[in-house]
Amino acid sequence: MSLMSRLQAQQQVDKSVDAVQVNREITGAKFQEPVYFIHREVIKELGGELQVGGRDEEQTQQLEQQVQQIAETFFDRQTHYYTKTDRGEILRQVMDEIIGYGPITPLLRDETISEVMVNGPQQVYVERRGKLELTRVVFRDNEHLYNIIERIIAPLGRRIDESAPMVDARLPDGSRVNAIIPPLALNGCVLTIRKFSSQLLKIEDLIRNGTLSVPMAKFLEACVKGRLNIVVSGGTGAGKTSTLNIISSFIPIDERIITIEDSAELDLHQEHVISLETRPANIDNRGEINIRDLVRNSLRMRPDRLVVGEVRGGEALDMLQAMNTGHDGSLTTGHSNSPRDMISRLETMVLMAGIDFPIRAIREQIASAIDIIVHQSRLQDGSRKITHITEVLGMEGDIITLQDVFIFDRKGLDDRGKVKGVHRATGLKPRCLDKLVSMGINVPDEYFRPE
Numbered sequence: 103m104s105l106m107s108r109l110q111a112q113q114q115v116d117k118s119v120d121a122v123q124v125n126r127e128i129t130g131a132k133f134q135e136p137v138y139f140i141h142r143e144v145i146k147e148l149g150g151e152l153q154v155g156g157r158d159e160e161q162t163q164q165l166e167q168q169v170q171q172i173a174e175t176f177f178d179r180q181t182h183y184y185t186k187t188d189r190g191e192i193l194r195q196v197m198d199e200i201i202g203y204g205p206i207t208p209l210l211r212d213e214t215i216s217e218v219m220v221n222g223p224q225q226v227y228v229e230r231r232g233k234l235e236l237t238r239v240v241f242r243d244n245e246h247l248y249n250i251i252e253r254i255i256a257p258l259g260r261r262i263d264e265s266a267p268m269v270d271a272r273l274p275d276g277s278r279v280n281a282i283i284p285p286l287a288l289n290g291c292v293l294t295i296r297k298f299s300s301q302l303l304k305i306e307d308l309i310r311n312g313t314l315s316v317p318m319a320k321f322l323e324a325c326v327k328g329r330l331n332i333v334v335s336g337g338t339g340a341g342k343t344s345t346l347n348i349i350s351s352f353i354p355i356d357e358r359i360i361t362i363e364d365s366a367e368l369d370l371h372q373e374h375v376i377s378l379e380t381r382p383a384n385i386d387n388r389g390e391i392n393i394r395d396l397v398r399n400s401l402r403m404r405p406d407r408l409v410v411g412e413v414r415g416g417e418a419l420d421m422l423q424a425m426n427t428g429h430d431g432s433l434t435t436g437h438s439n440s441p442r443d444m445i446s447r448l449e450t451m452v453l454m455a456g457i458d459f460p461i462r463a464i465r466e467q468i469a470s471a472i473d474i475i476v477h478q479s480r481l482q483d484g485s486r487k488i489t490h491i492t493e494v495l496g497m498e499g500d501i502i503t504l505q506d507v508f509i510f511d512r513k514g515l516d517d518r519g520k521v522k523g524v525h526r527a528t529g530l531k532p533r534c535l536d537k538l539v540s541m542g543i544n545v546p547d548e549y550f551r552p553e
Contacts, residue, residue: 169193173189279293280293332433359407361378416454419457
């Protein structure tokens with residue numbers, strides 16, 4: 103089969119998948135009343151058994167049989183006729199209400215969806231292949247949505263109510279969850295789930311997807327193995343954490359790695375990995391452990407590498423000091439619009455530590471600590487690309503000087519609305535090559551020649 107034929111066949115498969123998804127969403131809204139009624143009957147008859155957590159496959163099958171018997175009784179009493187397909191769909195939705203996450207359960211199962219955004223009970227968006235789509239999934243009311251949120255966060259030891267109307271958590275599969283409820287959210291309860299991919303990406307996947315080029319990948323591998331300090335910057339949803347996870351795979355297996363995150367998402371495959379996660383305050387507003395506390399503590403744990411999921415506050419100061427005091431080879435991410443903006447953001451975050459440093463002293467700390475900035479963007483067609491690999495050269499006067507080593511050169515849009523462009527070297531040779539050579543790591547000069 104030719105390449106064109108394979109692409110056309112894949113497009114037909116994608117259309118079929120999308121059609122099945124739309125049909126499920128339509129039937130989800132169509133069968134709200136029978137699902138609600140059967141769910142209530144199940145709670146009445148099996149209420150005690152439904153509280154049992156951690157069901158195995160056999161227990162789930164037994165529960166499904168019991169639910170089916172209750173559903174059949176309901177169908178027999180109805181004057182409206184339900185086809186076999188309709189009954190199967192209603193039973194599936196009832197099971198989703200009992201052991202899943204209600205109407206959004208099919209969205210969470212869909213491998214093509216990377217994010218689910220519930221904007222109140224009557225509006226659910228998803229991100230599929232980098233684009234936002236409005237679905238036809240709805241909840242019965244705000245109380246229904248609130249109950250689903252509570253079901254998600256309760257097993258995780260988190261709570262949400264009027265006194266604590268915001269919560270961050272993660273599902274057992276690693277998916278990141280954020281919820282905010284009234285009175286802060288005027289649309290009703292708002293739930294956002296960033297799904298955790300069951301298939302972890304590798305650097306080859308980023309090259310195949312056009313996120314970066316082979317020379318860029320080889321250079322980043324050399325930088326990690328050469329113990330350069332790297333910051334991955336970008337906007338929300340740009341893929342910073344995924345890129346951090348991938349380049350962390352270049353860390354040698356004989357090093358002790360400590361990861362620090364708000365919600366654990368990194369999945370490093372080295373054997374010697376210690377994962378630390380922050381803890382929110384309890385109901386008495388006590389016991390909070392933030393990233394800054396964990397960074398400070400990690401320095402007493404003899405790390406070879408520190409990998410901080412994201413710096414967004416005063417912990418930036420502790421991170422920079424660690425990088426400047428022997429913990430080289432550290433990696434982190436941060437929100438910014440460009441590599442230069444990442445430097446400005448770091449300055450601001452250091453000031454948030456509450457210590458009155460002169461701005462020049464802060465810039466000297468940054469220039470001394472950070473070696474490479476990898477900037478990633480989500481483009482207008484939904485694709486994610488590393489647009490800059492930038493070297494931090496040092497200070498010139500009061501200014502931190504930067505040098506782009508690789509950039510993504512945009513060429514506009516094609517007929518299908520896809521961004522056209524090419525990754526290329528700027529022609530400037532990185533100064534860090536001398537350090538890499540001294541460590542026995544050689545990067546071919548042709549990688550840095552502009553095409």
